Amino acid sequence: MKGFDWPELMRAGMRGLGLRPQEFWDLTPAELQLMLGEGDGGKPMGRSRLDELMDAFPDDAPSVNKEMLRDG
Template sequence: MRAAAGEGGPQPFPWDAAMHAGLCLLRLPAKDFWAMTPRELQAALGGLRPRAAVPERAGLEALMGAFPDSE
């Protein structure tokens, strides 16, 4: 029996998105794009950079109190 989409089973590789990112956004020559591994493409797209810290709820409420949108 096959699991429904999004239920933890293996997902097909997103070739359309990868090709668009590599060939259109990064403007890689086709030979360079096809020579890359998925990990290298992820790194070229900035996917391996550390993510910026996001404030917890209490921190967000403190900022909202210190800098209200209205008087």
């Protein structure tokens, strides 16, 4: 199994993408791959999935969330 070419990945992330070291190390390999334009990034979200998320997380947050914000 081939390992990561860390020097090359660091050059691509920090020089090529302009990431700061902490930003680079905070990325997952999949995130870095996507930022470098490799891979397809998965399928875009369809309308039905967006509707599901909007139902599950409406913009008018319930009062329990508002209480959490006050206590937070």
